[in-house]
Structure formats: structure tokens, C-alpha cells
Amino acid sequence: MLVPRTEHVGVRPLWDCRVCGEPWPCATAKVELAEQYQNFPHGLSVFLGSCMLEAIDDLAAGHGGPPADLYERFLGWAS
Template identity: 50%
Template sequence: MVKPSEDMPWPAITHVGVGPRWDCVACAQPWPCAQAKEELLVEFKRFPSSLTIYMSAYLSQAIEDYSAHGGLPPPDLWDRFLGWVRSGRYVPDHKPAGDPP
């Protein structure tokens, strides 16, 4: 899991999405990828409502991008952008490095 350090209280977001397909520029997975979700949860830990607003803006942009290119948004778009945001909804499918067993 991404954790802030004393030198950097907010981790740098390294896994970012870019339209019009909204894939991660770091790992080419549909964005937000698993790493982006972890990074975003850490960054917005103190302000979870802000994370919802932040991801809602990205969802809106993604819908606009898909529509502008003559296609329909993928059926999983809401789940990708907002379905995991609420506390307890996103559970990484891997064991974070460095955490005890």
C-alpha cells in the first residue's frame, strides 16, 4: 500500500488516466487501476467526500470523451470511477509489499 512519508505527507500519484480511452499511463490498465485506487485513497484519506467529487469529475469527462468519439461508454464506467470510492468498497486483489502476513 502507498503510504505517506515524513518528507512527503501526500504521495505522488504515479498512475494517472488519460482520455479518450482512460487507460493508465503507467500500466496501461483501465483507469483507475488498482495502484491508482490505492494512491487516491491515501491522498484523500482525510477528505473522502472530496475523493467522490474528484472521481465524479473524471467520470463526467470520460463519458464526454467516449460520446465525442461516437461510442457509448463502457458498461463498467461507473464502477471503475465511483463504485470503489466509498469506504470499504475497494479491496486490493493483491497483498501489498511490506505488510505483515
């Protein structure tokens, strides 16, 4: 699997972008990740799915449950 190269990464436990503070993946991260994984789109889904699972654990632990839009936020845009 490719290791993403972007400064726009999610900061745990809230999963906001380290650079712009938007919910991660932010618009810049989406563009950069799509470009990096253009030849391996399934790898992007695997990477984002693993991030989403970590976000579910983090957000459920501190905020009474993860937001309902996590699928769309992490994976919906990449399909």
C-alpha cells in the first residue's frame, strides 16, 4: 500500500486537519490523496477505511458516539 504524502493529515482524537483545521480528510487532502492513489484506487479505500475505523474508536470514546456522516466523510468521496 502507498503511504500518503501530504501535510494535510488527521489529528487524533478529533480527526481535524493538522494544517487547515477542517474535518479530515479536508478538501486539500482529498485532492492530494486522489492524485497519489490514482493508479491504485483500492489502496485509497483501504487506507481511508482504516482511518475511519480509528476515527470511530477515537470519537466514540470522547464524544458519546461517532458522527453519523463518517462514511461519507472518509469513504463516500473516494468511490
